[in-house]
Amino acid sequence: MHQYGLSSPSQNARNNASIAPVKVFSAKVSSSNVGMVLVKPKLRQRGIWGSQRRNASLKMPVMRNIVILTGAGISAESGISTFRDANGLWERYRIEDVASPDAFRRDPDTVHRFYNLRRAQLSSVQPNAAHLALAALERGWTEGDFLLITQNVDDLHERAGSQKLLHMHGELLKLRCDGCEAVIRHDGDAGTDMACTACGRRKTMRPDIVWFGEVPFGLDQTSKALLQADIFAAIGTSGMVYPAAAFAERAKFNGRGCVTFEINPEPTGALVFDQLIAQPATLGVPAFVAAVSHPLGTP
Ligand SMILES: [Zn+2]
Numbered sequence: 001m002h003q004y005g006l007s008s009p010s011q012n013a014r015n016n017a018s019i020a021p022v023k024v025f026s027a028k029v030s031s032s033n034v035g036m037v038l039v040k041p042k043l044r045q046r047g048i049w050g051s052q053r054r055n056a057s058l059k060m061p062v063m064r065n066i067v068i069l070t071g072a073g074i075s076a077e078s079g080i081s082t083f084r085d086a087n088g089l090w091e092r093y094r095i096e097d098v099a100s101p102d103a104f105r106r107d108p109d110t111v112h113r114f115y116n117l118r119r120a121q122l123s124s125v126q127p128n129a130a131h132l133a134l135a136a137l138e139r140g141w142t143e144g145d146f147l148l149i150t151q152n153v154d155d156l157h158e159r160a161g162s163q164k165l166l167h168m169h170g171e172l173l174k175l176r177c178d179g180c181e182a183v184i185r186h187d188g189d190a191g192t193d194m195a196c197t198a199c200g201r202r203k204t205m206r207p208d209i210v211w212f213g214e215v216p217f218g219l220d221q222t223s224k225a226l227l228q229a230d231i232f233a234a235i236g237t238s239g240m241v242y243p244a245a246a247f248a249e250r251a252k253f254n255g256r257g258c259v260t261f262e263i264n265p266e267p268t269g270a271l272v273f274d275q276l277i278a279q280p281a282t283l284g285v286p287a288f289v290a291a292v293s294h295p296l297g298t299p
Contacts, residue, residue: 065144066292067222067229068134069247071151073236073264074281078125080154081118100212108192108206115207116189118153119172127160130235130281133289135161140293147225149218149247151237153209168216168243174208177201183208216243226250231292233261236281239268248272263288 072080097103098114127135134157138146149166150157155173157165175186175194182198184205194205210216226232232251234244239262249272251258262273263284277284 063144064230065228066231067225068233069149070235071237074130075152078128127156130285131160133286137289166218170209175205176208177204179204227254229258235263239270
């Protein structure tokens with residue numbers, strides 16, 4: 001183990017005078033997962049870390065709205081299978097057979113079996129340090145609005161304590177009636193023989209999951225939050241593809257000087273991100289939370 005602080009390999013000597021070591025980004029990492037934390041000098045110059053708070057004479061209200069997007073990477077560290085896993089749950093299924101409305105019409109039993117397996121997997125996993133850090137950030141966030149948007153369909157954010165949470169791709173623990181649109185919580189196996197508890201019809205209950213060709217949930221809420229965001233972070237999701245890149249772009253150019261973070265052990269290098277924390281979520285998220293909770297110069 002070794003401790004490292006700010007790593008800024010791309011910075012040249014010209015910039016060094018303005019870049020003090022940033023303790024908030026310090027993290028203990030093992031030699032096997034050493035990452036980099038890049039903090040661009042403009043962050044300090046623009047005072048994003050709350051320089052207003054350090055200068056009492058300004059007496060300006062510090063409102064900072066935060067929007068966070070999480071993806072498969074944060075759940076993978078809890079042991080949730082991802083589509084990319086070899087020998088994972090997904091390997092036995094072809095995505096086109098289980099994740100589209102057409103697939104459900106063709107073979108609803110197979111689709112239900114697949115989601116029953118994924119639902120059952122929830123009982124064997126626990127929220128990790130990244131989920132817990134985000135829940136703690138939300139609890140302590142009094143400086144502005146907070147919204148956590150997740151692409152994940154598991155319930156690990158809820159179990160960690162997150163409340164201002166939007167599942168843009170739906171939830172494993174919910175079923176929806178194709179007949180009356182009722183959404184019910186369901187934590188056991190589901191099948192085509194189930195009756196809708198709202199309208200009584202059978203063969204209408206489907207996983208409340210956003211499949212290919214369907215519109216993600218909460219896009220209006222997401223759009224509004226991104227337009228008001230002062231801090232945006234994409235965690236454990238590819239920064240080059242939708243939605244991370246699109247969300248980051250919307251936030252970055254919202255006219256509020258929003259600072260955008262990517263937390264990803266395999267960073268994509270997307271230019272839309274101001275800050276990169278090249279670590280697994282369980283290391284990078286606590287560092288990010290510490291950074292935005294205790295900006296430079298504050299206790
Ligand atoms: Zn119904």
